[in-house]
Amino acid sequence: MRTTTADGLRTAIAFFRRLSGGRDACGSDFVVGVRVSTGVPVPHPGISLPEALEIVPAMVRDGVDFIHLSLKDAARTDPHDERSGVAAIPAVRALIPDSVALIAGGGVVTARDAVSVIAHGADMVAVARAAIGNARWPRIIIEGDTPVNAPYTPEHLKAEDVSERFINYLRRVRRPFVVPERGSTKPDAHLVGQKKQQQAYGS
Ligand SMILES: Cc1cc2nc3c(=O)[nH]c(=O)nc-3n(C[C@H](O)[C@H](O)[C@H](O)COP(=O)(O)O)c2cc1C
Numbered sequence: 001m002r003t004t005t006a007d008g009l010r011t012a013i014a015f016f017r018r019l020s021g022g023r024d025a026c027g028s029d030f031v032v033g034v035r036v037s038t039g040v041p042v043p044h045p046g047i048s049l050p051e052a053l054e055i056v057p058a059m060v061r062d063g064v065d066f067i068h069l070s071l072k073d074a075a076r077t078d079p080h081d082e083r084s085g086v087a088a089i090p091a092v093r094a095l096i097p098d099s100v101a102l103i104a105g106g107g108v109v110t111a112r113d114a115v116s117v118i119a120h121g122a123d124m125v126a127v128a129r130a131a132i133g134n135a136r137w138p139r140i141i142i143e144g145d146t147p148v149n150a151p152y153t154p155e156h157l158k159a160e161d162v163s164e165r166f167i168n169y170l171r172r173v174r175r176p177f178v179v180p181e182r183g184s185t186k187p188d189a190h191l192v193g194q195k196k197q198q199q200a201y202g203s
Contacts (some may be wrong), residue, residue, distance in 0.1 A: 066103055067092060070106055072107065075107050090120055092104075104117050108126070108130060110141075113125075154178060
């Protein structure tokens, strides 16, 4: 029998059910959601879109309150999954009732990106990297300004209240995210030890 990542996820869900007594044990005021990352290229962690479409109905039956879909580029006008050719957001939306919220994200930077994600069927938009580089991202969008896009200089990130420690972490795990320090003659960390970084999350 082929063991897929979805099999692993099913096992995890079964384990959670046994451990917690399932949705009933949480009570109705406790929000339970599952994050489904289909946007990460193999061999990084994550599952394929067909696998996600297989397990999402089971999650809905289990009583999840939201599904969080992490895509490579949720904001594309036609956000098709590269591997399956299926439009990810509408496909997941079709499997879940209105009572289950759909959050989608991946590559959202501008207001236009966010509107596109909503237009494809998401209830909420997730913003990660753009919010790290633009601490006031929601305010920038509301005021009609344009967020600064990655890669960010360390100076910019510091001005956005990102700690030195987190900047160093970002240098390792996300490329292109942090550009070398101005005037630095040292190669940036993201150019060193690429193999190690490829094993890290989402490089
Ligand atoms: C520094 C950093 C750490 C992340 N850690 C996790 C994580 O632990 N688990 C996870 O599922 N996704 C993680 N992500 C992925 C983000 O939640 C998001 O899905 C991804 O970055 C795509 O969205 P974006 O284009 O808005 O950044 C991380 C992203 C970044 C930038």
